[in-house]
Amino acid sequence: MATSAFFGLDVGTSSTKAVLVGHDGSVLDSRTREHEVERLAHGVVQMDMTIWWNEFQELYGDLVRSNSVRIEGIGVSGMGPCVGVASEGRPIAPAALYGVDYRARAEIEELAEELGQLELLKGYDSQLTSQAGGPKLLWFAKRYPEAFARGARFYMPSSWIIQHLTGEYVLDRHSASQCTPLYDPQTQEWDTDMAERLARGTELPRLGWSNEVCGRTQEIPDLPELEAGIPVIFGSIDAWAEQESVGATENGELFLMYGTTLFLIANSGERLRHASMWGTTGTRRGTRNLAGGLATSGALTQWFRDISGVREYTALIEAAEQVAPGSDGLLTLPYFAGERTPIQDPDARGVMIGLTLEHGRGHVYRSLLEATAFAVRHNIEVMERAGASIHSITAAGGGVGSDLWPQIVSDVTGRPQRIHRYSVGAAYGDAFMIAEALGVVDDLDQWNPVEKTIEPRETPVYDALYEDYRSLYEATADIQHHLAGVAERTGHAPEQPEPDTSTTITEEQA
Structure with a gap:
């Protein structure tokens, strides 16, 4: 007799991951398909939309054929906010990715001048940035x-897959809230007048909450493993689905996602806003968020692994564990791909200062981790100044597989972090939300209890280095921007436009 299971899938920046989850929350099986995004001139970071559905079919078929299961429900999520546009059912071009894609800088400047950034912040909870x-x-x-x-429709990975699965053109309210200024956070519905003003001819998708059923599967001849009539939820953007995977949705709770980039989500019952952050609607009724995101985190560790010739992360982690906090005077700015919050500077660049002949791989690797921790502290301070009340932190993502990285973040921020048993990712959160929607489970802790808490250690050196970290950006920002232009002119980096001062946040604002 086939086992009942829930199917969750998440389309990430570097791979798509799918999981089968049993009624008790156990992971029965999982599969991953790696892919790449295109990074082109003028800040374009894009992906072929057809990959999203193709990988869903491959992963769903593989998992169902390999396991004796009956799928009771499906949840999907993906990186975002992406913008993929289709006309007459076909993509018109590759989709633009989230905040790492800077193509619309001219449009941001145009809209900011026309509408006013402060008015946008007041009315839509976010200013216009690359996000x-x-x-x-x-x-x-x-x-x-x-x-x-x-007539055009726009999609994110979740809504594109749902369209193929159910025939429904939908989007969750959280994802819609990152489409500033198309969504009204007060009414929690589309701002149809603004949509007509920005992109006449766009059909807007039906909105719903992430954990609500939006439709049921159709018969799909190319995917015989998929039964018709399976419930599908609205889903969400990956960081918010991963937040659901560890139940970090309570007001006053902060969620940290350690991934290719690092994401922070502060939960509140009230609308929050700050010039350098993103105010959003939450995944559930009654929840609001103030969110921030680094342009890099795991991308830094992968970069160093690749250039160092050390193929296993465990070797780098072990080397970094032998280095004292502060990396023996080595300090890094993690802006290797520009930076999102809180400085909103796409032309920022990485800086490493204090190098000596005594520094080795372990020092550099630890300094990269410390750099992301300083960035987390910076973001938390800005969130709290904006009114967020943060009484607890829950963490998830690939970076919590070892204690070193979250321990450094706790030491730098002075705050404990809860780690749950499963850190499978957004796909697990998708499975939880569909199980919840069908009444199978009503408490995430039943599925995925807290396994451990990372307690902060008293580390005075980090307070001093954090002040240096904040000062270092101010002292080197002009040089960073100049070097970004040099790299563009010499062809050693993706071509970028001139710095967009309308979306660069000063340290005083942050």
Whole structure:
């Protein structure tokens, strides 16, 4: 007799992951498909939308064929906010990725001048930055007017897959809230007047909450393993689905996601806003968020692993564990791909200062981890100044597989972090939300209890280094911007436009 299971899938920046989860929350099986995004000139970071559905079919088919299971429900999520546009059912171009894609800088400047950044912040809980979906939709509308004249739809990975599964054109409210200024956070519905103003001819998807059923599967001849009639939820953006995977949705709770980039989500019952952060609707009724994100984190460790020739992370972690806090005077700014919050500076660049001949791999690796920890502290301070009340932190993601990284973050921030038993990722949160929607489970802790708590250690050196970290950006920002331009002119880096001062947040604002 087949075992009942829930299927969760998440489309990430570097791979798509799917899991089968049993009624008790146990992971029955999982699969991953790696992929790459395209990084082109002018800050374009994009991906072929068809990959999202193709990988769903591959992973779903593999898991169902390999396991004697009956799928009771499906949940999907993906990186975001992405903007993929389709007309007459076909993509018109590769999708623009989230805040790491800087293509719409001219549109951001245009809209900011027309609408006013302070007015946008007041009305939509976020200013316009590279994270906002609205300017990217305008970017497509300008370049593909014929497609919009025929009628266009825009998608994120979750909604594109749901369209194929159910025939429903939908989007969850959280994802919609990152499409500033197309979504009204007061009414929690689309701002149809603004949508008409930005991209006439766009059909807006039906909205719902992430953990609500939006439709049921159709018969799909190319995917015989998929039964018709399986409930599917609205889903969400990956960081928010991963937040659900560890139940970090209570007001006053902060969620840290250690991934290719690092994400922070502060939960509140009230709308929160800050010029350098993203105010959003939560995944559930009654929840609001103030969110921040680093442009790199795990990307830094992967970069160093690749250039150092050390293929196993365990070797680098062991070397870093032998180094004292503060990396013997080595300090790093982690802005290797620009930076998102709280400085919002796409032309920022990585800085490593204090190097001596005595420093080795362990020092450099530890300094990279410490750099992300300083960035987390910076973000938390800004969130609290904006009114967020943070009484607890829950962490998840690949970085919690070893205690070293979260321990450094706790030491730098002075705050404990809860780690749950399973850190499978957003796909597990998708499975939980569909199980919850069907009434199978009503408490995440039943599925995924807290396994341990990382307690902060008294580390005075970090307080002093944090002040140096904050000062170092101010002291070197002009040089960073100049070097970004040099790299562009010499062809040793993706071509970037001139710095966009309308979206760069000063230290005083942050």
